[in-house]
Amino acid sequence: MRQELVKDLLDKALEEKEGLFLIDFEVKGDNQILVVIDGDQGVSVNDCIDVSRxxxxxxxREEEDFSLEVTSAGVTAPLLLPRQYKKNIxxxxxxxxxxxxxxxxxxxxxxxxxxxxxxxxxPKTVGKGKVTVKKEAVIAYSDILEAKVMITF
Incomplete structure (x- = not known):
């Protein structure tokens, strides 16, 4: 399986589906093609179907047998790209x-x-007890080992 051909087809498909972007792409030795996508507005099942098609x-398939799996970045998957962070502000x-x-x-x-x-x-600076304070941190992507969206119900 020519990885470059598959990547070109994938890039073209993502160009046509504005708002979608690539998270991971791999062609394994047994011609298993794995694609993980995300979207600025999320990813629908139809988005995965369209990219797959x-x-x-x-x-x-007559030339080379292959399997193809197109999935969305799971809700529990770590954030990897600045674009993913931006959509989760x-x-x-x-x-x-x-x-x-x-x-x-x-x-x-x-x-x-x-x-x-x-x-x-x-703790309070003077006296007993505690006080609520607002905190802020600016963290470079290079310093982040892992970041995940916390799901609350």
Whole structure:
């Protein structure tokens, strides 16, 4: 299986489906094609079907047998691209860096970093008890080991 041909077909399919973008693509040795996509507005089953058909209908099974799997990035999958962070602004994330783990609301995301906001209870500077303080962290993508959207019910 020519990986370049499949990648070209995939790129063309994604160009036609504005708002969708590639998360992962792999052609395994046994001609198993795996594609993971995401979308600025999410991914529907029909989006996966359309991308699958755009690839499958342009490959000849008589020439080479293959299997094709097109899936969306799962809700529990880690965020990998700045574009994924941008679509999740306003949602709560669990972010792990080398030094800490933070559960906070994603306030902003650009091409270099994210900005998180959260509230914490800290001891008062004077007297007993605790006070609620607003916290903010700006974290470069290069410092993020893993980030996931926290699902709340």
């Amino acid at each position: 755009a690839i499958e209908h342009n490959l000849d 306003g949602r709560k994330l669990a972010v792990k860096t080398k030094n800490e783990a933070i559960e906070a609301n994603l306030k902003d995301a650009n091409e270099k970093e994210i900005t998180l906001h959260w509230k914490a209870r800290e």
